[in-house]
Amino acid sequence: MTEIALDASLASARERLTRALDAAGRPHDDARLLAVSKTKPALMIRQAWQLGQREFGENYLQEALDKQTELADLDGIVWHFIGPLQSNKTRAVAKHFDWVHSVDRLKVAKRLSEQRPEALGPLNVCLQVNISREESKVGVMPEALGELAAAVAKLPRLRLRGLMAIPAPAETLDAQRKPLAALREAQETLKQVLPETLLDTLSMGMSDDLEAAILEGATLVRLGTAIFGARDPR
Ligand SMILES: *Cc1c(COP(=O)(O)O)cnc(C)c1O
Numbered sequence: 001m002t003e004i005a006l007d008a009s010l011a012s013a014r015e016r017l018t019r020a021l022d023a024a025g026r027p028h029d030d031a032r033l034l035a036v037s038k039t040k041p042a043l044m045i046r047q048a049w050q051l052g053q054r055e056f057g058e059n060y061l062q063e064a065l066d067k068q069t070e071l072a073d074l075d076g077i078v079w080h081f082i083g084p085l086q087s088n089k090t091r092a093v094a095k096h097f098d099w100v101h102s103v104d105r106l107k108v109a110k111r112l113s114e115q116r117p118e119a120l121g122p123l124n125v126c127l128q129v130n131i132s133r134e135e136s137k138v139g140v141m142p143e144a145l146g147e148l149a150a151a152v153a154k155l156p157r158l159r160l161r162g163l164m165a166i167p168a169p170a171e172t173l174d175a176q177r178k179p180l181a182a183l184r185e186a187q188e189t190l191k192q193v194l195p196e197t198l199l200d201t202l203s204m205g206m207s208d209d210l211e212a213a214i215l216e217g218a219t220l221v222r223l224g225t226a227i228f229g230a231r232d233p234r
Contacts, residue, residue, distance in 0.1 A: 020214035036224030059083030162201030176212035
C-alpha cells in the first residue's frame with residue numbers, strides 16, 4: 001500500500017469509528033483505534049504514526065520485536081500484543097509491550113507479572129474470552145472467567161483492564177451483536193464482583209464488525225485490513 005492510500009484508509013477508518021459512535025449515541029472519545037499491523041512492514045507503521053496513530057497491535061512475537069527495533073525512535077508509540085501467547089514467550093512480551101490482550105490462563109498471567117521489568121509500569125492486560133464457545137479457539141470459557149479474573153486482578157505487576165474476544169464470523173448486524181453483547185455483560189458482572197479493579201476496556205470489533213462492537217460498548221477496536229489493506233498469507 002502506498003503512503004497516499006494509507007492516508008485515505010486511516011482517515012476512513014477514523015470516520016467509520018466516529019460514525020459508529022454517533023449511531024450508538026456515545027461520545028467521540030469513548031473508543032479508540034488499535035491499528036493491527038501484523039505482517040505489515042515497519043515502514044507502514046511509521047507512516048501511520050506520522051498520521052497520528054499511536055497504538056499498534058501485533059500477533060507474532062519475533063516479527064513484532066524486529067519492527068520495534070526499527071521503530072525505536074517513534075515517540076509515544078504504544079505496543080499491544082494480541083496474538084496467542086505461549087509460556088515460553090512471556091518474558092519478551094512482558095519486557096517489550098505495554099498491553100497484552102490474549103491472556104487466558106493463570107500460568108501465563110503469573111509469568112507476565114513476575115517477568116515485568118521493575119523499571120516499567122504495570123503491564124496492562126485484557127483476558128481473552130472464548131465468547132462463541134468455539135472448540136479449537138483460544139480464550140477462557142465464560143464460566144471460568146470469574147475465577148481467572150479474580151486471580152489476575154491480584155497479580156502485582158499486571159493491571160487488569162478488561163476483556164477481549166474474537167467472535168465467530170456472522171453475517172448480519174444482529175448476529176454479530178450477540179456474542180459482543182455477551183462479552184459486555186461478562187465485563188459488567190466482573191465490575192460488580194471486582195469493584196476495585198479498573199476494568200475500563202472492552203477490546204472487541206475488527207474490520208468486519210466494528211459497528212456492532214461499538215453498539216455493544218467496545219472501547220478499543222482492533223482494525224487491520226481496514227487500515228493496512230489485505231494481508232498476504234504468512
Ligand atoms: C488480525 C487481527 C485483527 C484485525 O483483523 P482485521 O479483520 O484485519 O481487522 C484483530 N484482532 C486480532 C486478535 C487479530 O489477530
